[in-house]
Amino acid sequence: MGVFPSPEWLKSAVFYEIYPQSFRDSNADGIGDLNGIIEKLDYIKGLGCNALWINPCFESPFKDAGYDVSDYCKIAPRYGTNDDMIRLFRQAHAKGMRVLLDLVPGHTSEEHEWFRQSTKVERNEYSDRFIWTDGAFSGYALPFIGGESKRDAAYILNFFKCQPALNYGFAKIDRPWQMSTDSPAARATKQAMVDVMRYWLSRGCDGFRVDMARSLVKNDDAHHHATIEAWKEMLSPVKQEFPESAFVSEWAAPQDALSAGFDMDFYLNHEKTAVREANGYNLLARRFVKDGEQEKDLSYFTADSGTSIKAFLADYLPEYEATKDRGYFCFLTCNHDTVRLAPRLSDLEIKIAYGMLLTMPGVPFVYYGDEIAMRYYALPTKEGGYFRTGSRTPMQWGAGANLGFSQGAKEDLYLPVDPSQDAPTVEKQEKDPDSMLHWTKLLLGLRPGHRALRADGGFEVVAAPENGRSFAYLRSGDDGERLLIALNPGLEDERVALPDGLNPAESEDCLAAIGQVRPESGEEGNALSLGAQSFAVLRC
């Protein structure tokens, strides 16, 4: 068990991440909104997703797409009202779905009232809510801004210039202006964040995805022990009052994140650490290596990369083993900070990728549009997106105006829709049994009927050849069910030996397949023959 018991519903949860700006515009102003999300709940449920994570939808000047919050307890008018959000919670619940909002605890917008008060010369309740040095000219090792306030001090940033760091104190104090983690100011910040969580949870919210969860306490050690303590303190009253609530961290170090009380942590591609040049998730889909002038794509899912699954497992397995009884380490198809897989990978490569990503242990997250393999569409930056903007374009619903995203004028759209003639849409793919949409539905549709695919189902590596491209693993349920999952993303046929006792039977036992995957039994025992670019889920 984790620090706090995780809600049972997570075991069969599948999340759909919504970037609210771009999902569905219900009132023709060109920006997605909460009513648009409500309209599409049945669609999301039809995909096989029973939970949502909505990126920040609170009042904000949108210099970082809403990750610069100016009021945590007010829905941004462009998305609707607090009542719309409450209606969204109710309608989702009526359909058996859950809703996570996005909590940004490390920083606010520079336009938040707390920060405005904090910049004042006169002492007030918020003077120490942010981290201020002892003079406008006295900077520090952390990013800071001086010369912007009447107050004669510089303030520490958490991310962009518009995002001053909230004060959770310092683990190691090396300047007189730094406060401890149990100073009254740090306590007040934690209390304020607990109040924000309570505000939404008591109105029907089911939990939070937590932004930059490891960033709270400054000068923390490598494992963020002081930040872990801060989270335990904050989550303890919240979990007690709302035992069904769920928390997923943007931390990318599950052992630390789960020790802090999170139920789940994300496997992310963009975290480099002192010991890892590229983490496992990165190795799967986004591994590029400079080869002279050229950049080589060595990602496991890239058909001609030649990469074995071994390096991924070297990163993943220790984390999985150390955390499997305490919570979940979650795979995502992509997110709002990451370049989409299409069009870099072909549809076939992506289908095999989803085969694995959506059948591994933990709770899967599908990024809106990935179910139709929406393409990364390079665009000028919008709301602090920079390269991320290309993964944030409007959802492509159908043939209508603006591909069904909005009835508004083209010039008013939040971002342009993919202009390609052959841009994938939900409407087209619904009619095509070979589409990405059908494949995603097929994979997610396996989960309700197969306990082996639950978040906490067993996981065991069956084959991971060093000199090969194949990967086979066994998922097992508490009802004794065993599913063998095998893939070969490469361009050559391969054959892997199966351990004794593992007898995948004939075709009626194949629950999902791409290409040729055939069980074989011979004198040397059982084996699996995996054609080029193949994937299968087999009953054993």
Ligand code: GLC
């Ligand atoms: C997280 C968010 C990202 C945001 C940043 C600052 O990484 O996912 O979108 O820009 O934090 O809040």
Ligand code: CA
């Ligand atoms: Ca709108």
